[in-house]
Amino acid sequence: MKWLEGGVTAAKGFEAAACAAGIKYQGRTDMALVYSAQPCRVAGTFTSNVVKAAPVLWDQDVVKNSPYAQAVVVNSGIANACTGRQGMDCCQAEAAAAAQALGVPASSVLVASTGVIGMQMPIDKAVAGIRALAGDKAASQEAGLAAARAIMTTDTVPKQIAVQFEVGGKTVTLGGMCKGSGMIHPNMCTMLGFVTTDANISKELLQKAVRESVEDTFNMISVDGDTSTNDTLLVLANGLAGNEEIIEEGEAYQTFYEALLAVNTYLARKMAGDGEGATALIEVKVEGAATVREAKILAKSVICSSLTKAAVFGHDANFGRILCALGYSGVQFDPEKVDLYFQGTKGRIHIFGDGAACDYSEEEATEILSEPEVTILVEMHMGEACATAWGCDLSYEYVKINADYRS
Amino acid sequence: MKWLEGGVTAAKGFEAAACAAGIKYQGRTDMALVYSAQPCRVAGTFTSNVVKAAPVLWDQDVVKNSPYAQAVVVNSGIANACTGRQGMDCCQAEAAAAAQALGVPASSVLVASTGVIGMQMPIDKAVAGIRALAGDKAASQEAGLAAARAIMTTDTVPKQIAVQFEVGGKTVTLGGMCKGSGMIHPNMCTMLGFVTTDANISKELLQKAVRESVEDTFNMISVDGDTSTNDTLLVLANGLAGNEEIIEEGEAYQTFYEALLAVNTYLARKMAGDGEGATALIEVKVEGAATVREAKILAKSVICSSLTKAAVFGHDANFGRILCALGYSGVQFDPEKVDLYFQGTKGRIHIFGDGAACDYSEEEATEILSEPEVTILVEMHMGEACATAWGCDLSYEYVKINADYRS
Numbered sequence: 001m002k003w004l005e006g007g008v009t010a011a012k013g014f015e016a017a018a019c020a021a022g023i024k025y026q027g028r029t030d031m032a033l034v035y036s037a038q039p040c041r042v043a044g045t046f047t048s049n050v051v052k053a054a055p056v057l058w059d060q061d062v063v064k065n066s067p068y069a070q071a072v073v074v075n076s077g078i079a080n081a082c083t084g085r086q087g088m089d090c091c092q093a094e095a096a097a098a099a100q101a102l103g104v105p106a107s108s109v110l111v112a113s114t115g116v117i118g119m120q121m122p123i124d125k126a127v128a129g130i131r132a133l134a135g136d137k138a139a140s141q142e143a144g145l146a147a148a149r150a151i152m153t154t155d156t157v158p159k160q161i162a163v164q165f166e167v168g169g170k171t172v173t174l175g176g177m178c179k180g181s182g183m184i185h186p187n188m189c190t191m192l193g194f195v196t197t198d199a200n201i202s203k204e205l206l207q208k209a210v211r212e213s214v215e216d217t218f219n220m221i222s223v224d225g226d227t228s229t230n231d232t233l234l235v236l237a238n239g240l241a242g243n244e245e246i247i248e249e250g251e252a253y254q255t256f257y258e259a260l261l262a263v264n265t266y267l268a269r270k271m272a273g274d275g276e277g278a279t280a281l282i283e284v285k286v287e288g289a290a291t292v293r294e295a296k297i298l299a300k301s302v303i304c305s306s307l308t309k310a311a312v313f314g315h316d317a318n319f320g321r322i323l324c325a326l327g328y329s330g331v332q333f334d335p336e337k338v339d340l341y342f343q344g345t346k347g348r349i350h351i352f353g354d355g356a357a358c359d360y361s362e363e364e365a366t367e368i369l370s371e372p373e374v375t376i377l378v379e380m381h382m383g384e385a386c387a388t389a390w391g392c393d394l395s396y397e398y399v400k401i402n403a404d405y406r407s
Numbered sequence: 408m409k410w411l412e413g414g415v416t417a418a419k420g421f422e423a424a425a426c427a428a429g430i431k432y433q434g435r436t437d438m439a440l441v442y443s444a445q446p447c448r449v450a451g452t453f454t455s456n457v458v459k460a461a462p463v464l465w466d467q468d469v470v471k472n473s474p475y476a477q478a479v480v481v482n483s484g485i486a487n488a489c490t491g492r493q494g495m496d497c498c499q500a501e502a503a504a505a506a507q508a509l510g511v512p513a514s515s516v517l518v519a520s521t522g523v524i525g526m527q528m529p530i531d532k533a534v535a536g537i538r539a540l541a542g543d544k545a546a547s548q549e550a551g552l553a554a555a556r557a558i559m560t561t562d563t564v565p566k567q568i569a570v571q572f573e574v575g576g577k578t579v580t581l582g583g584m585c586k587g588s589g590m591i592h593p594n595m596c597t598m599l600g601f602v603t604t605d606a607n608i609s610k611e612l613l614q615k616a617v618r619e620s621v622e623d624t625f626n627m628i629s630v631d632g633d634t635s636t637n638d639t640l641l642v643l644a645n646g647l648a649g650n651e652e653i654i655e656e657g658e659a660y661q662t663f664y665e666a667l668l669a670v671n672t673y674l675a676r677k678m679a680g681d682g683e684g685a686t687a688l689i690e691v692k693v694e695g696a697a698t699v700r701e702a703k704i705l706a707k708s709v710i711c712s713s714l715t716k717a718a719v720f721g722h723d724a725n726f727g728r729i730l731c732a733l734g735y736s737g738v739q740f741d742p743e744k745v746d747l748y749f750q751g752t753k754g755r756i757h758i759f760g761d762g763a764a765c766d767y768s769e770e771e772a773t774e775i776l777s778e779p780e781v782t783i784l785v786e787m788h789m790g791e792a793c794a795t796a797w798g799c800d801l802s803y804e805y806v807k808i809n810a811d812y813r814s
Contacts, residue, residue: 048735049735050739050740079727081727082726082759082763082764083762083763084762117725117726117727117730118759120763227731227734229731306713306809310806311810314809318525319489320489323458323488323489323636327456327459329457333457335457352489352525354491356491356493356494357525394806395806399717399801399802399803399806402714402718402721403718
């Protein structure tokens with residue numbers, strides 16, 4: 001597997017575009033299109049929130065019932081959530097406009113929105129934007145990057161990546177972009193992810209790969225514990241790589257799965273590290289847990305602890321907060337058996353063991369906690385299972401962004 | 408029932424004291440004593456965290472196995488949690504010192520600590536502090552207030568209250584003090600609560616009253632979602648009011664229960680409003696839920712939402728975040744049926760209904776959200792059950808306090 005520059009336009013046959021439709025933001029692009037002239041198999045995962053945004057309801061229907069997909073229309077600024085009947089009408093109008101402008105069935109058009117909840121979309125502006133996107137679409141790397149920028153809200157950097165690998169002698173490409181900072185616990189600005197590939201793979205296996213890879217990637221990040229109404233990950237596969245269709249879980253599927261996992265891991269880490277107001281990416285590795293489920297619960301409990309996050313922001317080795325978060329996770333364990341380490345680029349230090357603090361150097365600990373990526377390693381000594389979760393520190397800037405966000 | 412000035416020394420026969428033992432803080436009091444020459448029945452509830460501080464383990468044993476209690480020794484600054492064998496030795500040394508200085512059995516001495524986790528207690532200083540406390544104890548209102556001050560960590564105000572009521576023609580007094588900001592989801596600085604009463608009540612009913620009243624009071628507040636290793640609520644009853652012993656759940660028990668509920672509600676609200684960095688108390692009332700359990704889950708989900716808390720700090724009527732938090736709570740409901748109101752001293756406004764925003768005035772909403780107490784009222788239209796939760800907004804100051812706390 002080879003890493004590539006690029007994102008949603010890296011795979012054969014995919015085009016993208018961005019435009020400034022004036023949905024809510026001024027002076028920046030705020031709509032994006034991903035398009036494939038070749039019909040695509042599509043798989044998706046969506047927010048578990050009971051309150052689902054209109055585009056989520058729309059896409060769930062397309063993924064389930066449409067034979068194929070050809071376009072994704074995305075806007076930033078307004079989430080089109082808590083918008084009632086008018087919100088669904090907007091999705092329909094967007095799909096109809098894209099269908100007409102691109103010459104595809106409306107049932108092959110997916111839509112996604114991110115931004116303020118409860119505000120109605122300006123449908124006319126969205127429709128005009130879609131026409132502009134259809135006219136501008138291109139297969140270039142620049143077009144892919146422009147799309148990744150247009151879907152940003154409070155993100156500080158666009159997030160995209162692509163990989164290339166071989167399946168049965170054919171070169172397959174898979175690339176993606178995302179915005180936001182979470183899925184199980186995302187930032188209100190929503191996690192949106194779009195992955196495109198020219199792999200030829202059955203719809204069932206594509207959906208399986210998406211569902212399973214999400215469990216270890218996007219579902220293991222958290223910025224603030226709030227699960228958005230809009231979270232969406234869509235994967236489109238148009239088959240143009242020409243490989244024999246992957247229809248069973250053999251070597252070809254495994255190769256494809258590993259590439260998808262690599263791309264999703266990269267994008268999930270980028271999201272966590274670009275969480276609102278973040279100054280550091282925090283990685284929590286739990287090893288030696290009794291089961292994978294418990295390892296995940298423990299890792300997530302630490303990554304979600306406001307106090308742990310604030311301590312990392314302050315570069316303070318306040319390890320008691322980590323023990324505390326493990327303790328209230330709901331998993332039963334003996335605190336006397338837990339070993340805790342901080343790990344940085346220069347190695348790791350043992351912080352806690354045998355039920356009490358180790359004799360570590362506060363200076364060294366502070367040094368590790370001042371790096372842009374901080375790893376907290378927890379060894380439970382209960383079994384063989386492990387899990388990794390990603391998040392970010394809690395800064396003044398997080399509060400600032402979220403106290404002012406709507407205005 | 409009559410509200411009184413005062414706290415732990417309001418009831419007959421209770422004395423208190425405070426001193427500056429230099430446990431960790433300098434230039435302020437950091438140890439407190441509550442004492443009754445008359446042996447007390449004692450009930451308690453403790454943190455659900457798997458990682459329990461040494462004083463929690465000590466007190467659980469006393470509450471369960473000792474025939475009575477006579478003293479509570481509390482320190483702020485160091486939590487005596489994650490301290491292994493040495494931590495338990497410290498509890499024992501503190502109890503022994505108090506037993507000697509007060510002339511009571513060591514098994515009747517309760518201990519409590521709040522502050523930094525993982526740091527060992529300076530046992531000599533604690534023992535010296537206990538001797539000073541024993542020499543200074545007094546039944547005065549001032550002594551009670553001094554104790555309420557000594558147990559503060561990042562609290563900005565001491566929190567105490569007392570009430571008086573009649574049981575079988577006898578006047579009974581019940582008073583308490585607390586510090587910190589939570590129980591299910593407390594501030595790392597820990598929720599500690601101490602209530603004293605001269606009521607004559609059986610140990611079983613005292614424990615029952617404590618357990619049940621906590622469910623609707625301390626367990627319904629949250630500051631930051633982190634459940635401390637040290638949370639403790641102790642209630643001591645010395646029987647000096649002279650009422651006939653309450654041994655069954657009749658009218659006398661009900662009167663006592665309501666007084667305890669009133670005191671615990673008062674203290675819980677005070678804690679929530681004094682959450683770290685708080686500028687406002689947030690009250691979330693959920694009405695018309697299908698069950699009380701679901702009403703509590705919904706109310707707590709909103710009170711714990713960082714995004715809702717940040718929006719209140721910004722005086723921003725970002726109601727979508729409230730809908731979002733209801734939606735990810737785990738409770739199933741139809742968003743189209745939910746009505747949402749903001750309620751202030753000048754009345755309430757309807758914000759959301761029929762699945763979309765109401766036509767409300769942003770100015771009026773901002774005005775309500777700028778008051779020191781903000782009520783969010785959610786009507787689910789699913790049944791008759793209701794619940795109230797309390798918390799506070801999320802401010803820059805919260806981050807500041809917790810990034811710097813240990814240093």
